[in-house]
Amino acid sequence: MKAISYARYGGPEVLEYGEVRDPRVGPDSVLVKVRAAAVNPVDWKCRDGHLDALLQPVFPVVPGWDVSGVVVQPGASVTEFTVGDEVVGYVREDFLSRGTFAEYVAAPVRTLARKPRNLSFEEAAGLPLTGLTAYQVLTEALRAKRGETVLVHAAAGGVGSIAVQLGRHLGARMIGTASEHNHDFVRGLGGEPVTYGEGLAERVRGLAPEGVDAVFDTVGGETLKVSANLLAPGGRLVSIADADVVDYGGRYFFVRPDAEDLLRLTELAEQEVVTVHVSETFPLERAADAHRRNQEGRTRGKIVVTVDWS
Numbered sequence: 001m002k003a004i005s006y007a008r009y010g011g012p013e014v015l016e017y018g019e020v021r022d023p024r025v026g027p028d029s030v031l032v033k034v035r036a037a038a039v040n041p042v043d044w045k046c047r048d049g050h051l052d053a054l055l056q057p058v059f060p061v062v063p064g065w066d067v068s069g070v071v072v073q074p075g076a077s078v079t080e081f082t083v084g085d086e087v088v089g090y091v092r093e094d095f096l097s098r099g100t101f102a103e104y105v106a107a108p109v110r111t112l113a114r115k116p117r118n119l120s121f122e123e124a125a126g127l128p129l130t131g132l133t134a135y136q137v138l139t140e141a142l143r144a145k146r147g148e149t150v151l152v153h154a155a156a157g158g159v160g161s162i163a164v165q166l167g168r169h170l171g172a173r174m175i176g177t178a179s180e181h182n183h184d185f186v187r188g189l190g191g192e193p194v195t196y197g198e199g200l201a202e203r204v205r206g207l208a209p210e211g212v213d214a215v216f217d218t219v220g221g222e223t224l225k226v227s228a229n230l231l232a233p234g235g236r237l238v239s240i241a242d243a244d245v246v247d248y249g250g251r252y253f254f255v256r257p258d259a260e261d262l263l264r265l266t267e268l269a270e271q272e273v274v275t276v277h278v279s280e281t282f283p284l285e286r287a288a289d290a291h292r293r294n295q296e297g298r299t300r301g302k303i304v305v306t307v308d309w310s
Contacts, residue, residue: 003102004287004305005060009049012288012295020062023098023106030081031073032089032107036125037100038066039287039294039303040158046096047291057096063287064100064305065092067107068115068124078109080259086115088266090128090257101287103307113262116269119276124269126158126276126302131265133240133255134163137216138170141238141253146171148213151204151230155191156182156300159218159240162274164191169273175207182300185277201226208232215250217241224248277301283308 001022006014025031043063045051071085081087089112091100098106115124138144150167154160155176167174168190176191177200183193194203204212211232217223220242227237228248237250245252268274281304282290294303 001103002284003062004064004284005062006047007060009047009052009057011048012044012291014047015063015288015291017285017287020060020102023102023104025073025075025106026108027075027077028110029075029106029108030071030078030087030112032067032069032087032105032112033072033309034067034069034100034103034105034307035121035309036068036281036307037064037305038126038129038158039064039290039305040066040129041294042129044291044295051096055094055096061096062099062102063096064102065090066125066127066129067091067100067105068121069105072104075109080109081112087112088115088124088128088262089113090132090255090262092257101284101305103284108257110259111257113259113266116266118270118272122278122281122304122306123276125304126278127162127265127269127274128262129255130158130162130302131274132258132261133159133253134166134216135261135265136255136258137238137240137253138163138166141251142214142216142236144170144172144214147173149173149175149208150214150216151208151212151227152176152191152216152218153196153223153227154178154218155186155189155193157218158299158302160216161185161189161277161301163216164189165274166268169268175204175212179298185300196223201230204230211235214238217245217250220244224250278304280304281306
C-alpha cells in the first residue's frame with residue numbers, strides 16, 4: 001500500500017511517500033480503508049524523537065494516530081464492526097510503527113467508534129485525539145463542574161477549541177487564550193477570549209478577579225507559572241504539554257484511547273454540541289507539508305491529510 005513513513009528521526013524531510021508493507025489484521029483489530037487522517041503536534045514530536053523514552057519506534061514508522069475511514073476486514077474475534085462501517089479512531093499503540101498516514105491501517109477495536117453521521121470524513125478525522133484529550137481532561141483530571149470558571153490555553157487550536165465547547169456543555173464558564181484575530185472564533189465556540197502574551201495575568205484577572213477554578217494548559221513553559229498564579233483557592237491545574245506542571249502542584253496528562261469516551265464524543269458531535277473546524281487539507285503525498293504547517297503553531301482547528309480513492 002501507499003503510505004508516508006520515516007526510517008530515522010528528523011525534520012519533515014525524513015518523511016517519504018511510497019510503498020510499505022500491508023498491515024496484518026489481528027483477532028481484535030479491523031482493517032480500515034483510510035479516508036482522512038488529522039495532523040497533531042504529537043506526530044511531529046514523535047518524528048523528531050522527543051517521545052523516544054516513552055514510545056519505542058519500529059522503523060520504518062508510519063506516523064499518525066487520528067483516522068476516519070471504512071472497515072474493509074474485521075478481525076477473527078471482532079463483533080463490534082462489520083464491513084462497510086464508517087469509523088473514527090485514535091489509533092495509538094504502545095510503540096511507533098503502523099500509523100494512519102496510509103491507505104490502510106489495522107486498528108484495534110478499543111481505539112474505534114462509529115463515525116458521526118453529520119461530519120465529513122475530513123471533519124471526523126479531527127475529532128478523536130483532540131476530542132478525547134479535551135473530554136478526559138475536563139471530566140476526569142479537572143472534574144470541571146457547572147458554574148466553575150475554567151481557563152483554556154490556545155483556545156482556537158485543535159484541543160482548545162473542543163475543550164471550550166465541551167466545557168460550555170458541562171455548564172462551566174470558559175475563558176480562552178488566543179491571538180486577537182481568533183477572538184471571534186473563540187466567542188463563536190462559547191468562550192471568552194483573552195490575548196496571550198505579556199499582561200495575560202492582568203487580563204484574566206479582569207474577567208475573573210477571584211481567580212479561576214481550573215486551568216487546562218496546552219502550551220507549557222512560562223504559561224504554567226502564570227496559570228498557577230491565576231488559580232483560586234483549591235483550584236486545579238492540568239497540562240498536556242509540560243510535565244513540569246507537577247512543580248506547580250498540578251497534574252500532567254497523556255490522553256488514552258477509549259472506545260466508550262470516543263462514542264460519547266460522536267454522540268455529542270451528532271447533537272452539534274461539538275463541531276470540528278478544518279483549516280486546511282493536504283493529499284497524503286504532501287504529508288510533510290502538513291507537518292510543517294502544524295509545526296508553525298498557528299493553526300485554527302485542525303489540519304487534515306486526505307487519501308484519494310477516486
